[in-house]
Amino acid sequence: MLPRVLSLGVRRGPLTRRPGTLRGGFSLDWEEKLSEIKKKIQSVLPGTSLHPLYDSSHLPPDHSDVVIVGGGVLGLSVAYWLKKLEKQRGALRVLVVERDLTYSQASSALSLGGIHQQFSLPENIHLSLFSASFLRNINEHLAVVDAPPLDLQFNPLGYLWLASEKDAAAMENNVKVQRQEGAKVCLMSPDQLRNKFPWINTEGVALASYGMEDEGWFDPWCLLQGLRRKVQSMGVLFCQGEVTRESELVKMDNSVEYQPVECALVINAAGAWSAQIAALAGIGKGPPDTLQGTKLPVEPRKRYVYVWHCPQGPGLESPLVADTSGTYFRREGLGSNYLGGRSPTEEEEPDPENLEVDHDFFQDKVWPHLAQRVPAFETLKVQNAWAGYYDYNTFDQNGVVGPHPLVVNMFFATGFSGHGLQQAPGVGRAVAEMILEGRFQTINLDSFLFSRFYLGEKIQEDNII
């Protein structure tokens, strides 16, 4: 008890004097003082807070049935589907722990926001299709009473993947699989490409696949806020804190206060930092080449996004173009601005220590390819740039979903290596079904389980940017 009181003395309590107020005088922020005093009285009355001496309403509860570590789009999606699919209202108590409620480093907020179904794995295609139909009907799914509807700003302009001679056969195969699973994709020859998109230079392009429906880009911040609003209205508790020590309980650090939260299940949706959470649970502590010693192979990788202005650029009908070299760009807004970037190769991987942007990378590695593919881009002017993390799965760049075989009450929903945002609704539903029903029902994600890291079964996805 005593250390907690001492630490309270260090941080600013509700009744310390602020500069500018006289002792006993009438200060200008009378309303705020009054509400603080009311809050203090309420916390002392029995039946509300736990500690009679100080206000602990910002701390998370002592118990929660499910704790979701990470409040990004994947964590919120799992929370949403858990509350949606529970059998009786209020049956599950869910707590979402997010370290940074401004989402300044979260991959969800810094994402490009693209969604496409042009994957080589059927599961990925299904996930994106599910998400596309979720986003289409987002105002039915995420409706909250008395709140304005969400405007996702979905631009359904599609993705255009370009393939060179050596990749053309693989692309044709992939498109066949995609069409089988229900994605609406078409293949285009260089002539057709030039016809449809006159601004493309088709040199080196043998084949292109163009998504015609359910593909495009949207505003990820809007999805995040919509999910957050809906999930809070469904009764999920939010807490700002960081998960530190873990035995079977989850402890959180919040300035110097910590609160142990006892829970039955933990869902690791921490994105780029998932490996730390997994290590806290003891995953990976064991001799190598055993199931206990298999770590979660998700690490943060920094990716740059550049915004440039080019008045002679492709125009309104340009899709998200993914070039043969790995460079990609899309239109942003109506003022001839474009967003784009390129995934660096293994050797050029930037240090994920911070989110500083390397502008030379654009000059040396991105611009030449852009200018080569779209001649109009020779005269572009970079306006802005940012960097974000991919929760990169070093094993096979596909997500990890489902429970861990040994630590049976930790579930994963992470490691999507850049396509997490577009698969978030589907993955959230899959995890919720796994928890509530015991198996995947809508989309079968058995190949995405953790055990594949130990068994060595890679599910390689080709179309990753």
Add this chain to the structure above:
Amino acid sequence: MLKIILPTIMMLPTMWLSKTHMMWINTMTCSLLISIFTLMMLYLPNNSCNLSLNFFSDPLTSPLLMLTAWLLPLMILATQQHLHNNSAPRKKLYISMLVFLQISLIMTFSATELILFYILFETTLIPTLIIITRWGYQPERLNAGSYFLFYTLAGSLPLLITLLHYFSSLGSLNILTMTINTKEMMLSWTNNIMWLGCMMAFMVKMPLYGLHLWLPKAHVEAPIAGSMVLAAILLKLGSYGMMRVTPMLNPLTEKMSYPFIVLSLWGMVMTSSICLRQADLKSLIAYSSVSHMALVILAILIQTPWSLTGAMILMIAHGLTSSLLFCLANSNYERVHSRTMMFTRGLQALFPLLALWWLLANLTNLALPPTINLMGELLTILASFSWSNFTIMFTGFNMLITALYSLHMFTSTQRGPLTYSTSNVKPLFTRENTLMLMHMAPILLLTLNPKTIMCLTP
């Protein structure tokens, strides 16, 4: 009676002075020996023992005393696990609360004088409140404790006033002389309010349907020993009190009890229906307690010999069954750290012995013949049918819904596919198996000889 009360009081120094590693063993042994003493009371000639001015035993009190004494070792067995991380003085404090509660309960059930009964009735609130608010699991326990305390206090303050008035008008409130020392209560406003004053305290404690709000909260938020003692004994305090006080209130009871009979009939059906929709296991068991107790209220208010017998049997049977169900829910909770039913499913595949205890508990909960639960319900339902034919609709419907939710509880926790996240929980410890057996064995043995608890000559 002193041979039971003094050893219970001396359990306090025994426990405080014992070494830490002997603490649980000493308390268990002491409490088991004390419960053997109470067994002797059940086999007295005439089933009564009147050796003292202050304490006595009676066919009405002896089964309840037996139940109280039997429950203390069970409570001590059940709390060993969750108190594991506490320091030794904390553990001793917890057991002291339990023993203090036990002392007041034993004295309550054996008090001769109604004022002594009242004082001890109120005394039982204090250790229960401390157990719920200090050792409960969640922040909601403060709310639960407040509800529990204030509901019971508000109900029992009129009881004090009424009892004092009776004392001044009758001269003595001794239970043994009450049948000959009463005045007839004719229908008048004052007498109505006196009747209400006497009965409301016990109605709140039982609880009656409209006043039952404290029970789901208190049962769910209390630690296991708190839940056990609440469900098994403290609810029966209400019914015991009612049965002691009603001889003073004739013939007013026939008129005044009518709305409460209707409330308890309706409440039976309502709370059983709520059980069907519960997602929280302890909450389900708490509402099932309300439903069973509504049947007991019905039985006591009808005031026929069969119904009073039925009420007695129901009290004992429900005490043991409810306590067993709470122990089972607690064994689930200690492994999974969540009370939701959907996280612990299909356990029969993992723990067959636990499935046996669950099955027996749920079968006795739904009043399977030939258990004593059924004996109690049968007598009550027959008596209420004679009282008014129409009640069979409610009581019959209630039996159906009770069967439904008990089986729902069983199938959702034991049958079906195993949840993934419970696949590495530890099986039942010997201590827990003993606990379940010690709950179940009295039920099964009493099935063979129910006349010990039948209270045939009150």
